[in-house]
Every structure is written in structure tokens, then in C-alpha cells.
Amino acid sequence: MKVTIDGIEIDVPKGTTILQAARMIGPEVAPPTMCYYSKLKTSGGYCRTCLVKVTKGSAQNPNPMPKPVASCRTEVMEGMEVQNITSPEILEARKGVVEFLLINHPLDCPVCDQAGECKLQDLGYEHGAAKTRYEFKRREYEMIDIGDKIKLHMNRCILCYRCVKTAEQITNGRVHGVVHRGDAAEISTYIEQAIDNDFSGNVIDVCPVGALTDRTFRFKSRVWFTKPVDAHCKCDKCSGKVRLWMKGDDVLRVTARKDQWDEVEEFICNTCRFDRKKVSDWVIEGPSPISRQSVISQNHYNHLNELKVQVLKQQKALGFMDINKRP
Amino acid sequence: MGRKLLIHNDKVPNIHTLEVYRAHGGYASVEKALKTMTPDQVTDEVKKSGLRGRGGAGFPTGMKWSFLAKPEGVPRFLVCNADESEPGTFKDRYLMEKIPHALIEGMITSSYALGANQSYIYIRGEYFYVARILEQAIREAYAAGWLGKNILGTNYSLDLSVQVGGGAYICGEETALLESLEGKRGNPRIKPPFPAVAGLWGCPTVVNNVETIAAVCPIVMMGGEEYAKIGIGKSTGTKLISASGHINKPGVYEIELGVPVEEFIYSEEYCGGIRNGKKLKAVVAGGSSVPILPTELILKTAKGEHRLMTYESLADGGFQTGTMLGSGGFIVMDEDTSIVKNLFTFTRFYHHESCGQCSPCREGTGWMEKILKKFLNGTATEVDVDLLWDVQSKIEGKTICPLGEAAAWPVAAAIRHFKHEFLEIARNKKFVDISHYERLNAIKA
Numbered sequence: 001m002k003v004t005i006d007g008i009e010i011d012v013p014k015g016t017t018i019l020q021a022a023r024m025i026g027p028e029v030a031p032p033t034m035c036y037y038s039k040l041k042t043s044g045g046y047c048r049t050c051l052v053k054v055t056k057g058s059a060q061n062p063n064p065m066p067k068p069v070a071s072c073r074t075e076v077m078e079g080m081e082v083q084n085i086t087s088p089e090i091l092e093a094r095k096g097v098v099e100f101l102l103i104n105h106p107l108d109c110p111v112c113d114q115a116g117e118c119k120l121q122d123l124g125y126e127h128g129a130a131k132t133r134y135e136f137k138r139r140e141y142e143m144i145d146i147g148d149k150i151k152l153h154m155n156r157c158i159l160c161y162r163c164v165k166t167a168e169q170i171t172n173g174r175v176h177g178v179v180h181r182g183d184a185a186e187i188s189t190y191i192e193q194a195i196d197n198d199f200s201g202n203v204i205d206v207c208p209v210g211a212l213t214d215r216t217f218r219f220k221s222r223v224w225f226t227k228p229v230d231a232h233c234k235c236d237k238c239s240g241k242v243r244l245w246m247k248g249d250d251v252l253r254v255t256a257r258k259d260q261w262d263e264v265e266e267f268i269c270n271t272c273r274f275d276r277k278k279v280s281d282w283v284i285e286g287p288s289p290i291s292r293q294s295v296i297s298q299n300h301y302n303h304l305n306e307l308k309v310q311v312l313k314q315q316k317a318l319g320f321m322d323i324n325k326r327p
Numbered sequence: 328m329g330r331k332l333l334i335h336n337d338k339v340p341n342i343h344t345l346e347v348y349r350a351h352g353g354y355a356s357v358e359k360a361l362k363t364m365t366p367d368q369v370t371d372e373v374k375k376s377g378l379r380g381r382g383g384a385g386f387p388t389g390m391k392w393s394f395l396a397k398p399e400g401v402p403r404f405l406v407c408n409a410d411e412s413e414p415g416t417f418k419d420r421y422l423m424e425k426i427p428h429a430l431i432e433g434m435i436t437s438s439y440a441l442g443a444n445q446s447y448i449y450i451r452g453e454y455f456y457v458a459r460i461l462e463q464a465i466r467e468a469y470a471a472g473w474l475g476k477n478i479l480g481t482n483y484s485l486d487l488s489v490q491v492g493g494g495a496y497i498c499g500e501e502t503a504l505l506e507s508l509e510g511k512r513g514n515p516r517i518k519p520p521f522p523a524v525a526g527l528w529g530c531p532t533v534v535n536n537v538e539t540i541a542a543v544c545p546i547v548m549m550g551g552e553e554y555a556k557i558g559i560g561k562s563t564g565t566k567l568i569s570a571s572g573h574i575n576k577p578g579v580y581e582i583e584l585g586v587p588v589e590e591f592i593y594s595e596e597y598c599g600g601i602r603n604g605k606k607l608k609a610v611v612a613g614g615s616s617v618p619i620l621p622t623e624l625i626l627k628t629a630k631g632e633h634r635l636m637t638y639e640s641l642a643d644g645g646f647q648t649g650t651m652l653g654s655g656g657f658i659v660m661d662e663d664t665s666i667v668k669n670l671f672t673f674t675r676f677y678h679h680e681s682c683g684q685c686s687p688c689r690e691g692t693g694w695m696e697k698i699l700k701k702f703l704n705g706t707a708t709e710v711d712v713d714l715l716w717d718v719q720s721k722i723e724g725k726t727i728c729p730l731g732e733a734a735a736w737p738v739a740a741a742i743r744h745f746k747h748e749f750l751e752i753a754r755n756k757k758f759v760d761i762s763h764y765e766r767l768n769a770i771k772a
Contacts, residue, residue, distance in 0.1 A: 045517040046685050067724040073517050096721030100690035136697045183693045185683035
């Protein structure tokens with residue numbers, strides 16, 4: 001099926017969503033996502049950051065869609081035309097969504113373990129306004145320990161439902177969910193019951209913000225001071241393919257490997273995540289690829305050459321002359 | 328005197344019993360449909376009648392029925408939406424309370440047309456006493472053979488049950504209703520798929536309002552073409568209007584679509600004019616979520632024509648100068664009403680009822696309420712009017728279900744038509760009495 005996103009045409013199989021098609025084209029036109037997770041079924045549609053404008057429904061029915069649609073939950077049609085970054089209306093709507101997500105967020109990034117790998121930080125930086133217009137008291141909750149490994153910081157939660165879907169789809173029995181309604185809704189376990197099963201730790205990885213954090217890593221280090229390396233081990237519960245976050249020879253944290261879109265490649269078990277914290281537990285494969293845009297790539301110069309080339313290209317494109325040759 | 332098709336018998340003593348209802352011509356449409364018509368013929372009559380959904384959106388019912396997927400071996404369901412929660416709307420309650428068998432008769436005829444063998448009435452939690460009335464009526468209908476196996480000796484069987492909701496406005500949205508009916512949290516589903524393809528338990532489902540289903544009986548009896556003669560243009564038939572506010576005779580009225588708004592407000596047959604001899608200030612014509620209109624625009628359209636009680640005439644001029652017929656919750660306000668205070672009440676409601684699933688509605692409705700509260704306690708500035716406008720524009724059309732719009736439209740319309748009131752409060756730091764809200768909150772706490 002042929003679909004055009006921001007003027008770029010691409011051929012995709014039937015059943016592809018607009019978001020997936022945009023990701024195939026590249027990160028420049030891919031809408032940001034806070035709740036959608038390609039590895040989780042029925043995820044997406046809640047956060048509304050991936051809204052796009054469909055200017056032509058399909059070749060058969062060329063009418064535009066009346067309202068912006070969530071690209072993560074809308075399948076492409078033959079001949080569909082979509083505007084994302086080329087529609088000022090969509091950029092404005094997205095700015096609104098970012099503002100809504102932030103009005104009740106505590107903005108406690110300086111003390112939040114997620115800082116540096118937080119999707120909400122990225123989103124706010126790329127699409128948000130510099131100042132808030134919200135002048136009222138922010139929503140507050142008590143922190144809760146759900147089990148001895150996971151901390152729930154409800155103040156930071158954006159209710160993306162990812163952790164709920166993870167628990168439902170990859171663990172045997174969900175014991176947490178969303179309680180209450182509207183802006184009083186919160187993630188909670190059944191009467192503060194512990195989340196305790198072999199794959200529960202994955203809710204930490206899917207959380208886009210600092211609402212669910214790893215209690216074995218809390219306040220140990222800022223993520224950009226740790227060095228990510230890919231490693232594996234023989235595990236009878238999961239694939240054993242993980243990412244170690246190291247400082248010197250210490251393994252501070254173990255997470256699943258994440259792809260270009262910050263999504264887990266393969267879910268890992270709690271033994272790998274919480275208990276194997278010695279280098280001798282692992283076979284190290286090498287440094288993990290980290291996007292140059294990420295603050296985590298600071299101090300890791302894997303991409304220095306690439307960076308030089310890009311800077312040169314940019315200067316050339318902008319028409320800069322060699323400063324010494326100027327008259 | 329307009330024709331009445333739905334509540335013409337509402338004053339008959341004991342009309343809520345099967346015996347009296349039957350004596351007044353009840354269940355005739357079931358007899359006619361099951362014995363002399365095929366399901367498709369019933370659907371055709373509904374199509375011909377031009378009946379439009381009475382719940383608020385006004386979607387043609389016949390078309391909705393024809394969208395129902397009919398795969399082999401998969402059950403189909405008809406669900407009646409009796410979760411009437413829109414502030415200002417109480418017509419379904421009246422109908423179910425007075426003439427419960429009218430709904431049950433409509434359910435049987437409609438289920439037959441759709442080929443459903445199990446149907447549900449989903450009723451809001453606050454109507455628990457109405458649910459009891461319906462359950463009693465259903466028991467009577469089972470005992471008399473109108474429900475159950477082989478109705479009237481034909482091979483058509485139907486089971487009907489009443490499900491009481493937990494009292495959430497959002498469960499009036501059809502997909503949230505289905506979630507709730509399945510026993511889950513009442514969150515709207517993301518469409519597509521539409522209920523006509525995958526609804527209740529993943530099976531094809533039609534969800535219709537109480538009044539829509541009740542209207543099927545007169546349509547079957549008099550024929551679709553005859554029914555379509557009532558009303559004007561695409562607004563056919565009769566409509567129940569719940570009139571409330573500062574009028575002499577609040578209540579539920581059945582009108583023929585096409586009655587002029589002016590006649591509806593001032594005639595003795597309907598609302599009987601504004602109470603205490605006051606002047607009309609504004610009208611919310613179709614339940615709290617539709618745009619409010621000032622006197623000059625509700626009585627006459629921007630073009631100077633008389634506004635009529637029809638889907639088209641009320642919507643004339645779009646949202647700039649028009650509104651919607653909606654669910655028929657007709658709220659009249661006299662000259663002493665504070666539009667800002669009224670808007671605060673509406674917004675407070677939508678904040679309370681937002682399900683919290685998608686961000687613009689979850690966060691935005693509460694924000695709007697807080698800004699409006701500033702107007703009421705005299706701390707608002709002129710900037711807040713613009714902020715309020717901006718916040719509503721960022722909610723409208725960006726949400727999963729129409730609750731976002733329902734919350735944004737009244738705010739937009741109040742600012743559009745009554746901006747001077749907001750500015751006056753902001754400039755003069757006028758204090759509006761909200762002590763009763765504080766008392767209410769104190770009681771709740």
C-alpha cells in the first residue's frame with residue numbers, strides 16, 4: 001500500500017499503522033510516542049502526542065479525516081496522505097498535549113533517576129513551550145514500594161498504561177492497574193500488594209518517565225555517568241541478552257536492550273535484572289550503540305568521526321567559507 | 328396540538344402494567360413485525376422513516392442498523408443505552424418510569440430486525456428505582472410470552488436483561504458502555520473497530536438510545552413513510568424534550584420536530600414563558616455539552632430566519648452562531664443568570680466525569696475548572712479569558728471519545744457569546760457567590 005507522509009511516499013504492507021509507516025521513513029517524520037509500544041498489543045492511543053492530520057483518507061475516498069487521529073492506532077489505506085511535521089495545526093496540538101502532560105508533573109528531574117533517559121524530557125524539549133501557564137497546586141501522591149525491587153512514584157506518572165499492558169501480556173497474572181477516575185486516576189496494586197513474579201521488572205523498562213524505578217539502582221548514579229555495554233548470559237528464564245550500565249568495574253544496573261525507538265528488544269527476567277550484578281556473571285559483547293542526541297552519549301566518543309563529518313557538511317551547506325581565506 | 332407517539336398514554340392510570348399497556352394498543356408492533364414482516368422489512372421501514380438517534384449525535388438509525396456485520400455463527404447484540412447522564416436531560420427516565428413496556432416493546436421489535444437473541448438495557452446507577460420498574464415489566468413480559476423462547480409461536484427467541492451501571496457519565500459513550508457491560512472499567516475504546524463490527528464481547532452490536540428504540544414501535548405500526556411525514560426535512564418524527572431552568576412549566580414534552588423555538592419557550596402548551604415575568608437571556612438547547620446561545624441567536628438564526636426545533640435549524644450557522652439539538656436537554660436561563668457561574672458548574676461536572684484515559688481531557692478539564700474558579704472568587708485577570716480559550720481549543724477534537732468536546736464546547740460558546748461577562752468580572756474583581764459549592768464539598772469530605 002502506498003502512503004504519503006509529509007510528502008514522502010512509502011510502500012508498506014496492509015495493516016501497517018501510520019506511525020509504523022512513518023518510522024520506516026525515518027526518525028525525522030516519525031511522531032513522538034509516550035504510550036504506544038510496538039511490543040505490547042493494544043497499547044497506544046492514550047497520550048495523544050502522536051496525533052497526525054490525514055489530508056486524504058484513501059484513493060477511493062479522498063476526503064480528509066475531520067479530526068486529528070492517533071497515528072499509532074490508525075491503519076494506513078491505499079493512497080492515504082498524512083501530515084505530521086508539515087502541519088502547523090498538528091505541531092500546535094502536540095504542544096498542547098505536552099503542556100497537559102506537564103501541568104501535573106512535579107518536574108523533579110534533578111532528583112529523578114529517569115533523567116537523561118526520560119521520554120517526557122525529550123518530548124518537552126522537542127515539542128513543549130519554555131514556560132508553563134499553570135499556576136495551581138500540582139497533584140501529589142505518596143510514593144509506594146511495590147515489592148522490594150520496584151518503587152512507584154505516582155506524581156511522575158503520565159498514565160500511559162504501558163506497565164499495565166506489560167503485566168497483562170508478559171507476566172502470569174496482573175496485580176496492578178488503574179484505580180479512580182479522571183485526573184484522580186492512579187496506578188496502584190491491589191491494596192499495596194507487592195508485584196512479584198519473574199518478569200515484573202520489565203514494567204520499569206517500559207515506563208517512559210520516572211514513575212517506576214529500579215530500587216536496586218535508585219540514587220546510585222546519574223545515567224550519563226554510567227557506561228552502557230551489551231552483555232549476555234545463559235539464562236533458563238529469558239534470552240539473557242541485556243544491557244549493563246557500568247561505572248568502572250561495577251555493574252550498577254541491568255536493563256533490557258532498547259532499540260532506536262527506545263523500546264525493549266527482548267524482555268528479560270528478574271534474576272538477570274536484579275540479582276546478576278557482578279561482571280563475572282556476564283559475557284561482555286561491547287559498548288552499546290547510543291544515539292548521539294542522547295545525553296547518555298556524553299563522555300562516550302563512539303561517534304566522533306561521524307560528528308565531524310556532519311558538522312563539516314552543515315557548514316558547507318550554510319555557505320561558510322574557510323575563515324582564513326576570507327578577504 | 329402536536330401529534331404524540333411516545334408518551335401519549337403517560338397519564339393513563341397503571342400504564343406501567345402489562346395489562347393496561349396492552350389494552351391501550353401495546354405490543355401491537357411486535358405482533359405485526361413477527362407475524363407479517365421479515366427482519367429486513369422492519370429495517371427498511373426504519374430507514375424510510377428517517378429516524379435519527381435520539382441520544383445526542385443524531386445519526387440515522389436505519390443506516391446504523393444496516394452497518395451491523397452479520398457473520399455466520401456469531402451472535403449479535405442490541406444494547407439499549409439508558410445511561411442518560413447529560414445534565415439537563417431526563418426524557419428517558421420519564422419514558423421508562425411511566426411506560427416501561429414501550430421500551431421493552433421497542434427492544435423486541437428492534438432485536439427482531441437485527442437478529443439479536445440476547446439484548447441488554449444498560450441503565451445508569453442513579454436510576455436504580457427505574458431499573459426495578461423495568462425488571463418488573465420484563466418479568467410480566469416473560470410471563471405473558473412476549474419474551475423468552477418462540478415468541479408468539481414463531482421461531483424467534485429473545486432474552487432481555489437490565490444491567491445497572493455504577494453511575495459514571497462516561498458509560499453513556501457507547502464503547503465505554505460496552506466495556507462496563509462486560510464488567511470492565513468504563514473506558515471508551517479506540518475506534519475503529521466500531522461496535523457494529525466488534526462490540527460486546529467482540530461480537531457485532533448496535534447501541535441505541537431509549538427514545539430511539541421506543542420510536543421503532545410507532546414506525547412499524549404506521550409505516551416508515553407515514554412517520555417521515557411528521558417533522559421537517561431530515562428531522563422526522565417526534566422528539567422528547569426535557570425542558571428545565573427558569574421557565575414556568577419545566578418538564579418532559581413530546582414535540583413534532585419543527586416547532587419554532589420561540590413557540591416552545593413561550594406557548595402555554597409547552598414551557599409557558601419565563602418565570603416571574605423575567606426576560607430570556609440564554610438557552611442551552613440540547614444538554615449541557617452543546618454550545619449556549621444568547622436570546623437573539625436562539626430565537627432567530629444569523630440570517631434572520633426563525634429557529635425551529637430541528638437538527639438542521641438549531642445547527643444553522645455552525646458553532647459560530649448555532650448549536651445542536653443534542654439529546655433534547657433544553658435549559659433556559661433568565662436575565663439574572665451568571666453565565667460564568669453556570670459554566671463553572673458544567674465544567675466541574677466534566678472534570679469530575681472524565682475517565683482519565685487520554686491526556687488532554689484528563690488534565691485539561693481540571694485546569695479549566697481551576698481557571699473558572701478564579702473568576703468566581705474574584706482573582707481572575709483578563710489574561711485568564713484567553714488562557715481558557717486556548718485550553719479548550721487544545722482539548723477539542725484531540726481526545727479518544729466525545730467527552731473532550733463535550734467539555735470544550737460549552738466553554739468555547741460561553742466565551743464566544745458572553746466574553747463581556749468574563750471581562751467584567753476580571754476587571755471589576757467581582758465576587759460571585761459559590762458558598763453552596765464549598766458547603767457541598769464540606770459535606771462530601
